[in-house]
Amino acid sequence: MPRRNQTTTRMEACVTMSFNQTTAIPSLPRQFQGKWNKKSYHVLRELGRGANGAVYLTTEGGVKRAVKVGVEGIDILMEVNVLKSVQQGRDSRVGPLLSDVDDLIVDGKACTFYAMEYLEGDQLDRYIRQYGQEWVGVMMVQLLARLDVLHKHGWVFGDLKPENIMVTQSDRQVRLIDFGGVTKLGNAVRQFTEEYDRAYWHAGDRKAEISYDLFSVAVMMVRLSVDREVWKSSQGETRHTVLLCDIIRKSDGLYPYRVPLLKAFHGKYASAGEMRAEMLPILRELTVAAPQKQAQKRASGAGGMGISGLFVASLLLLAGTLYYAWFM
Numbered sequence: 001m002p003r004r005n006q007t008t009t010r011m012e013a014c015v016t017m018s019f020n021q022t023t024a025i026p027s028l029p030r031q032f033q034g035k036w037n038k039k040s041y042h043v044l045r046e047l048g049r050g051a052n053g054a055v056y057l058t059t060e061g062g063v064k065r066a067v068k069v070g071v072e073g074i075d076i077l078m079e080v081n082v083l084k085s086v087q088q089g090r091d092s093r094v095g096p097l098l099s100d101v102d103d104l105i106v107d108g109k110a111c112t113f114y115a116m117e118y119l120e121g122d123q124l125d126r127y128i129r130q131y132g133q134e135w136v137g138v139m140m141v142q143l144l145a146r147l148d149v150l151h152k153h154g155w156v157f158g159d160l161k162p163e164n165i166m167v168t169q170s171d172r173q174v175r176l177i178d179f180g181g182v183t184k185l186g187n188a189v190r191q192f193t194e195e196y197d198r199a200y201w202h203a204g205d206r207k208a209e210i211s212y213d214l215f216s217v218a219v220m221m222v223r224l225s226v227d228r229e230v231w232k233s234s235q236g237e238t239r240h241t242v243l244l245c246d247i248i249r250k251s252d253g254l255y256p257y258r259v260p261l262l263k264a265f266h267g268k269y270a271s272a273g274e275m276r277a278e279m280l281p282i283l284r285e286l287t288v289a290a291p292q293k294q295a296q297k298r299a300s301g302a303g304g305m306g307i308s309g310l311f312v313a314s315l316l317l318l319a320g321t322l323y324y325a326w327f328m
């Protein structure tokens, strides 16, 4: 059954039970060794803890690793299963790469943990706050590519929210983290967060379907593209997608994407790839074609040639970066 907490809801658990589970999650000692694989980890700090376990930043053999430890071995192994299956394919950038799965004893209790690639970067919401809302479209298009891979392996992410998405510092790539809510297609979604939950918006149920994730993508896109006050206006007593449509209509950044957003709200896409394919030309028009036309106009106008030339060059540079970001 699915789960919920203040942020994430785990469906089998009421809020009290999530709290108990959180406190039961062991704290790792500064140094530990896996029982079977004998890899040694030096714990630097805790990164976060939630419904399924706690995540620590560690070093192993001089390399930074994120280590997730939980009391419920079965939950941890389910996450391991998903991570393993998605990194077998051609595109291994869905989530962090797995490096170890093992047991350890903490305070006399056996716990299961897994170690993964440590992703240096920002959570998606922080990234957008720092670099600007014009990056939302680029990141959503990348996210849809990642989801397409996950869905093709028979999984639905479930608890899609900016906090579960990282943008890596080195190459501005979107990667999913926290696979605790990932659910087999057709089952009931295991974890969700109300703000991005289709049922909460009275737009459908919590069956793990591709359309469930795509609904969350669309809500997330709205959320990331508007200011806090505007977003709050959609949080009335009864949530309905009509409130989101109002925001889209009034937002310059969202209006061009109105068709794919509405289609996602109404479950009209059969795959993430299909939604991505309809968003790409809009993104291209907004980020490359329109500014280029504008720049050309300015260049041929009365303004000084030197400055206009520089302006065009900088836009082309941005366009190059965006093309790289789209297709990676």
Ligand SMILES: Nc1ncnc2c1ncn2[C@@H]1O[C@H](COP(=O)(O)OP(=O)(O)OP(=O)(O)O)[C@@H](O)[C@H]1O
Residues within 6 Å of the ligand: 008, 047, 048, 049, 050, 051, 052, 053, 054, 055, 066, 096, 116, 117, 118, 119, 120, 163, 177, 178, 179, 180, 181
């Ligand atoms: N591979 C990783 N690289 C870098 N940071 C990570 C990685 N995995 C997790 N984190 C950080 O650790 C925090 C907690 O991780 P995660 O969300 O997986 O666990 P959780 O909080 O226990 O899950 P839940 O949100 O379901 O309660 C994340 O917010 C993220 O900042």
